[in-house]
Amino acid sequence: MMLNRLLLHRIDNSPLIIFRIFFGVLVSLECFGAIATGWLKRNIVAPQYTFPFIDFAWLEALAGQGIYFYFSLMGTLGICIALGLKYRFSILAFTLLWTGSYLMQKTAYNNHYYLLVLISFLMCLFPAHKAYSLDVRMGNAQKENSMYGYVKWVIVLQLFIVYIYASIAKLYGDWLDFGMIDILMKSKSGYPLVGDLLQQPWMHKIIGSFGIIFDLLVVPALLWKPTRKSAFIASIFFHLFNSIIFQIGIFPYLSLAFTVFFFEPETIRKLFFKRKVPFNLQKTVVPNYKKPFLIVFGIYFLLQLILPIRHYFIKDDVLWTEEGHRMSWRMMLRERSGTGQFKVVRGNGMELFIDTQQYLTAGQQRKVLAYPDFAWQFAQYLKRDLKEENEEVSVYLINSKVSVNGRPPAPFIDPTVDLANIPWTPLKHSDWILPSPLED
Numbered sequence: 001m002m003l004n005r006l007l008l009h010r011i012d013n014s015p016l017i018i019f020r021i022f023f024g025v026l027v028s029l030e031c032f033g034a035i036a037t038g039w040l041k042r043n044i045v046a047p048q049y050t051f052p053f054i055d056f057a058w059l060e061a062l063a064g065q066g067i068y069f070y071f072s073l074m075g076t077l078g079i080c081i082a083l084g085l086k087y088r089f090s091i092l093a094f095t096l097l098w099t100g101s102y103l104m105q106k107t108a109y110n111n112h113y114y115l116l117v118l119i120s121f122l123m124c125l126f127p128a129h130k131a132y133s134l135d136v137r138m139g140n141a142q143k144e145n146s147m148y149g150y151v152k153w154v155i156v157l158q159l160f161i162v163y164i165y166a167s168i169a170k171l172y173g174d175w176l177d178f179g180m181i182d183i184l185m186k187s188k189s190g191y192p193l194v195g196d197l198l199q200q201p202w203m204h205k206i207i208g209s210f211g212i213i214f215d216l217l218v219v220p221a222l223l224w225k226p227t228r229k230s231a232f233i234a235s236i237f238f239h240l241f242n243s244i245i246f247q248i249g250i251f252p253y254l255s256l257a258f259t260v261f262f263f264e265p266e267t268i269r270k271l272f273f274k275r276k277v278p279f280n281l282q283k284t285v286v287p288n289y290k291k292p293f294l295i296v297f298g299i300y301f302l303l304q305l306i307l308p309i310r311h312y313f314i315k316d317d318v319l320w321t322e323e324g325h326r327m328s329w330r331m332m333l334r335e336r337s338g339t340g341q342f343k344v345v346r347g348n349g350m351e352l353f354i355d356t357q358q359y360l361t362a363g364q365q366r367k368v369l370a371y372p373d374f375a376w377q378f379a380q381y382l383k384r385d386l387k388e389e390n391e392e393v394s395v396y397l398i399n400s401k402v403s404v405n406g407r408p409p410a411p412f413i414d415p416t417v418d419l420a421n422i423p424w425t426p427l428k429h430s431d432w433i434l435p436s437p438l439e440d
Contacts, residue, residue: 012265013147020128022257024082031075084133112251167215315429320436338370340400379419395420
């Protein structure tokens, strides 16, 4: 079968080995950088509440000074991954810890953190320590110069899903009329040399159009040999632009690291591992774990295909409700701002109006007034912290209005609904979110 030949051929493992090194170095920089830049302090240590993913509130127990050790440990594991030292333990431990850090807070949510969860999981399943690793040098792993072809194609398919869904998500009014680009670039006006240039309407058209086309075509272009070099050059330009303008951490460089899977393995070997024994045998060798392999990756990719489109099956517009937005590769698509006031009603009827500045950071204040899950979670916090023994406490968000992408503010949360005493329903629409005023 053609699929067997594609997935079960043994090919040179140079792309996987160099990617392991790149990956380990980059995630280590991400973790230690979170400490050095103050990101960790701003988003996890300093806040009174961390706003974890709903149903993962127990992760708040990890917040505090101990989180510095947590991230230092992840950074150290990244170094171990790069060196191939106790690789299986290191990558599994990093995956679990990084997933925990991802679920621990949403205020600084980024799709790239989610991608790291997925890639870390996949790297747990790959033999990335079978060459140029301390495991091999110390005799803890048998040296190999090949891998199954499926390693390459699993990575390629994952990237294809990310880019295609990102391109499709941009096909909506605020991106197609370049209004969203204008919003994104306004905060960049003070950049030296390029600040004024980024405010020009013609530049917005170039950036917006290139974003759609690049996401749509980059993976096929990298796979096709005649366009591979051009696509690689475009990737360098695109990701360096994102790194400089949007300052989004390691993701642009991780994206460039992925390109090693698109070049011929022999090319990667000659470029990075000149002393490595080449692997030329091309034959199908069916492993004894073929069926479990198909089941695991079949379920995995089915979820990857379903999650980004789940918002189509939830009532109203995801741009307004935010329901189904996360884990959907909907990147840089909206700018939200909100107003309103939280009102607590005690069991004796006494009303208390909350000054959010006493409880939340500036970033969290913006979130609780503009994002429904944040508003609901904050109501749970208020109920927990202000409730006295055997007392019923209700929490309402009154005068709630939200503006999306510069539109006039519109009523957002039903002021008559007690947010502290209603369940969260992640897989269906919450009726206390008022109908969308957005036009197609």
